[in-house]
Amino acid sequence: MRSILMKVMLFIIMIICFFSESLRQITGIPLVHIGNGIIILMFFFLVISKKVKKLWQSSDMLLILACGLAFIIFSSIIGIVYGVRPILFLWSLRRYLVFYCLLADCYLVFDNADIHLFYKLLDAVIVIHIVLTLVQFFIFGVRWDYLNGIFGTMMGGNAGVNILFIVNTGLCFYRFYKRKMQWWLLLTHIAWMCCNAFLSEIKVYVIELVVAMIIYVVVTREYKRVLKILLPILAMMYVSILLMYYIYPYYSDYYSLLFLNLMSTLSEPHHSNPDSLSRLNQISGLIRPIMEYAKIHRFYLEKLAPIIGLGLGNAELSTNGLFDSEFYLTNIRLWYWDFVLSMVYVEGGAVGLFLYSFAWVFIPVKATIQAINKKSGSDLLIILTCAMVLFIMIYDVSLRNNYGYMIWAFVGIVYAVTAKENDHK
Numbered sequence: 001m002r003s004i005l006m007k008v009m010l011f012i013i014m015i016i017c018f019f020s021e022s023l024r025q026i027t028g029i030p031l032v033h034i035g036n037g038i039i040i041l042m043f044f045f046l047v048i049s050k051k052v053k054k055l056w057q058s059s060d061m062l063l064i065l066a067c068g069l070a071f072i073i074f075s076s077i078i079g080i081v082y083g084v085r086p087i088l089f090l091w092s093l094r095r096y097l098v099f100y101c102l103l104a105d106c107y108l109v110f111d112n113a114d115i116h117l118f119y120k121l122l123d124a125v126i127v128i129h130i131v132l133t134l135v136q137f138f139i140f141g142v143r144w145d146y147l148n149g150i151f152g153t154m155m156g157g158n159a160g161v162n163i164l165f166i167v168n169t170g171l172c173f174y175r176f177y178k179r180k181m182q183w184w185l186l187l188t189h190i191a192w193m194c195c196n197a198f199l200s201e202i203k204v205y206v207i208e209l210v211v212a213m214i215i216y217v218v219v220t221r222e223y224k225r226v227l228k229i230l231l232p233i234l235a236m237m238y239v240s241i242l243l244m245y246y247i248y249p250y251y252s253d254y255y256s257l258l259f260l261n262l263m264s265t266l267s268e269p270h271h272s273n274p275d276s277l278s279r280l281n282q283i284s285g286l287i288r289p290i291m292e293y294a295k296i297h298r299f300y301l302e303k304l305a306p307i308i309g310l311g312l313g314n315a316e317l318s319t320n321g322l323f324d325s326e327f328y329l330t331n332i333r334l335w336y337w338d339f340v341l342s343m344v345y346v347e348g349g350a351v352g353l354f355l356y357s358f359a360w361v362f363i364p365v366k367a368t369i370q371a372i373n374k375k376s377g378s379d380l381l382i383i384l385t386c387a388m389v390l391f392i393m394i395y396d397v398s399l400r401n402n403y404g405y406m407i408w409a410f411v412g413i414v415y416a417v418t419a420k421e422n423d424h425k
Contacts, residue, residue, distance in 0.1 A: 022152030079311025088313035106412025309349030
């Protein structure tokens with residue numbers, strides 16, 4: 001009975017956190033903070049009730065949590081050295097801690113028996129999202145970054161839509177491989193995501209879909225089966241690109257420039273001002289600002305600052321100005337908070353980057369080696385999931401903001417529902 005109550009409670013909290021931005025648009029209440037508190041309290045309850053023993057059954061989950069904890073501890077020590085304001089430290093700590101707690105909660109509370117419920121929940125979310133997207137586009141004339149369906153109509157909400165794409169794409173290929181989804185249903189899912197991508201101007205989904213297909217072929221080696229769906233998928237991708245060019249003509253040369261001159265495209269400033277960071281220099285562009293900050297506040301750490309960072313809290317910012325750090329106010333022109341790697345680099349330097357990202361690199365490499373020796377559905381899903389986490393990590397700041405709850409919960413659920421299959425292996 002207690003287990004069922006925990007599952008129901010976690011489901012409700014997940015829904016609140018997943019769609020917290022759209023709920024705030026409707027109610028004006030930041031419900032996400034309530035969700036954060038319950039997520040952290042639930043984790044401590046699981047520790048007290050000794051359910052945390054389940055963590056020892058998954059070396060991958062232990063590695064992810066250990067790397068996260070190591071990053072938090074390391075950057076906290078550096079923050080103390082720099083004398084970070086306590087309120088900034090706690091605000092930043094919450095941002096990281098709640099995601100790792102959510103990851104652990106989902107792994108500890110859910111199990112393989114819940115997978116069909118997740119499928120139904122995801123299907124329901126997708127249907128509601130598609131209806132809302134069409135209403136926003138055709139009736140209210142919403143466009144660009146504001147067309148976000150179930151994630152509301154706020155600027156930047158398409159990050160949540162993109163995570164929905166990633167989660168659904170990974171599950172669809174996994175179910176297709178396990179013979180639990182027929183080819184026509186897989187193509188239907190890809191079709192709606194491609195349509196949504198060009199309506200919402202989510203250019204990156206085409207690249208994510210290509211990466212997912214390559215991973216599928218490499219891991220499963222089902223060449224004949226993939227050939228049957230390859231041409232329809234390529235056709236849908238091509239049509240979605242043409243339609244996006246038609247709706248948003250100023251992007252008419254985006255993909256041609258991307259493929260012909262990848263480095264030049266990636267080095268374009270993320271915002272109109274030339275000082276703003278690009279995806280290519282989201283790390284290198286912060287070396288000098290970090291050293292300048294260290295020179296002023298801890299001169300003896302100036303040369304070491306790019307390696308150890310400035311500490312947890314010293315990169316913080318907020319919409320109301322209450323949690324704006326000095327580094328943010330000094331370097332506001334850089335827009336470094338658009339990228340999670342930039343935030344991690346400011347707070348933890350090169351060491352922090354290594355600790356934060358190591359597990360997400362190591363786990364898919366290990367799973368790929370395992371899959372080459374023996375094909376496994378769980379390995380495929382884990383590789384797809386971790387690869388997309390890495391993609392998001394490089395692409396934007398979703399892993400650190402309110403749109404990141406879905407991907408963090410998804411990772412925990414993936415390990416929870418594949419644990420039985422891994423045990424059999």
